[in-house]
Amino acid sequence: xxxxxxxxxxxxxxxxxxxxxxxxxxxxxxxxxxxxxxxxxxxxxxxxxxxxxxxxxxxxxxxxxxxxxxxxxxxxxxxxxxxxxxxxxxxxxxxxxxxxxxxxxxxxxxxxxxxxxxxxxxxxxxxxxxxxxxxxxxxxxxxxxxxxxxxxxxxxxxxxxxxxxxxxxxxxxxxxxxxxxxxxxxxxxxxxxxxxxxxxxxxxxxxxxxxxxxxxxxxxxxxxxxxxxxxxxxxxxxxxxxxxxxxxxxxxxxxxxxxxxxxxxxxxxxxxxxxxxxxxxxxxxxxxxxxxxxxxxxxxxxxxxxxxxxxxxxxxxxxxxxxx
Numbered sequence: 001x002x003x004x005x006x007x008x009x010x011x012x013x014x015x016x017x018x019x020x021x022x023x024x025x026x027x028x029x030x031x032x033x034x035x036x037x038x039x040x041x042x043x044x045x046x047x048x049x050x051x052x053x054x055x056x057x058x059x060x061x062x063x064x065x066x067x068x069x070x071x072x073x074x075x076x077x078x079x080x081x082x083x084x085x086x087x088x089x090x091x092x093x094x095x096x097x098x099x100x101x102x103x104x105x106x107x108x109x110x111x112x113x114x115x116x117x118x119x120x121x122x123x124x125x126x127x128x129x130x131x132x133x134x135x136x137x138x139x140x141x142x143x144x145x146x147x148x149x150x151x152x153x154x155x156x157x158x159x160x161x162x163x164x165x166x167x168x169x170x171x172x173x174x175x176x177x178x179x180x181x182x183x184x185x186x187x188x189x190x191x192x193x194x195x196x197x198x199x200x201x202x203x204x205x206x207x208x209x210x211x212x213x214x215x216x217x218x219x220x221x222x223x224x225x226x227x228x229x230x231x232x233x234x235x236x237x238x239x240x241x242x243x244x245x246x247x248x249x250x251x252x253x254x255x256x257x258x259x260x261x262x263x264x265x266x267x268x269x270x271x272x273x274x275x276x277x278x279x280x281x282x283x284x285x286x287x288x289x290x291x292x293x294x295x296x297x298x299x300x301x302x303x304x305x306x307x308x309x310x311x312x313x314x315x316x317x318x319x320x321x322x323x324x
Contacts, residue, residue, distance in 0.1 A: 043186030044091065045178060059194040062187065067094035072195070072208060087214040088141040089184055097134075105130015142214070145184055149215045150250050152185040157221065157243040164236040170225070171196045188213055203229065217246045260320035267316040271309060 048058045060070040067085040069075055074082045075094045085094050092100070108129035113122035156177045163173035171193060178190030188209055195205040203226045210218045224242055228235045281288050292298050 042179070043181065043183045043190070045187040045190035055194050056198055059191060059198070062191055065091040065093050066212075067097075083211075083214070084135070084138050084142065086212060087145070088138045089145045090138070090141065097138075101130050101134045104134065146213075146215045149184050149188075149213060150217060150246075150253070152181060153215070153217055153221075154243045154247040154250065156181055156185045156189065157239050157246070161236050161240050161243065164239070170202060170235070184213070217249065220246065263316060263320040267313055267320075271313060274305075274309075 045058065045062060048061055049055065052058045052061060063070060063072055066089075067075055067082050076082050082094060085097050090097060105126045109122045109126035112125040113119065116122070159177050159180060160170075160173040163176050164170070168176070174189050174196070175193040178186055178193050180186070181189065191212070192205050192209045195208060196202055200208075203222075206222045206225060210222050220242060221239075224238050225235070227233075228238055278289070282290075
């Protein structure tokens with residue numbers, strides 16, 4: 001083992017510099033990310049409340065950034081688009097999303113027109129990149145948010161059950177979920193608690209939650225609480241059973257997803273293989289397709305092939321897409 005004086009000083013200096021950098025990062029973390037700041041970052045609503053301590057002002061901000069008016073109504077008459085933006089969880093606001101979509105569409109059209117010098121291609125690019133692609137992204141964000149809500153929802157119900165068994169009323173139990181859970185459950189239940197606090201009855205506020213989120217397990221929860229409120233009964237026991245049912249449904253969805261993974265991968269591979277093969281051949285031998293790509297019959301054949309590929313993907317999606 002070499003003596004300490006035989007080690008190159010540059011290695012010692014590098015080691016001490018690395019240790020100092022790690023300690024500096026830890027010091028910055030402890031300085032800025034304290035327990036209080038962590039609590040502010042649990043969910044979006046708590047972050048808004050840290051800047052706007054007035055809960056009513058925070059409620060209005062949360063509604064407007066999700067595409068609702070300050071009173072909780074849709075902003076536009078195009079309810080389908082308004083609902084999609086609302087349920088996707090995007091916090092830009094409805095009008096900003098619409099302006100962003102229009103800007104992307106116009107910019108794409110201008111870019112294609114400058115590139116191709118053909119008005120037809122520019123006219124196709126505007127609705128494709130300004131409408132179809134953004135709507136696809138919003139639908140993907142909504143599906144991802146629904147999956148995350150479904151994973152958190154049984155734990156949220158368990159918090160409500162424990163709070164009810166401790167003697168708290170339902171609004172206080174809901175407020176505990178808003179303080180303890182992350183997004184999206186924490187913010188949505190926080191809006192629910194604020195609506196009840198500022199005059200809405202519990203059943204109406206819960207139905208607003210159901211339409212605001214759109215997740216398929218929420219109607220079970222809303223119906224159970226509404227029936228218990230009108231007929232009576234042991235709500236904690238009802239919700240405990242409901243939590244077990246929702247958790248089993250979630251496990252079943254994951255099991256089905258695992259069983260259908262082979263079909264999903266086959267659809268992805270069959271779709272990507274011709275495209276990758278075309279790109280590889282074009283890159284290695286540009287003249288292979290370069291002599292015929294401009295012909296009208298080639299464009300027709302590619303269009304027919306793309307259409308059949310889309311039809312095949314839709315069929316395979318229907319075969320592997322199960323609802324529980």
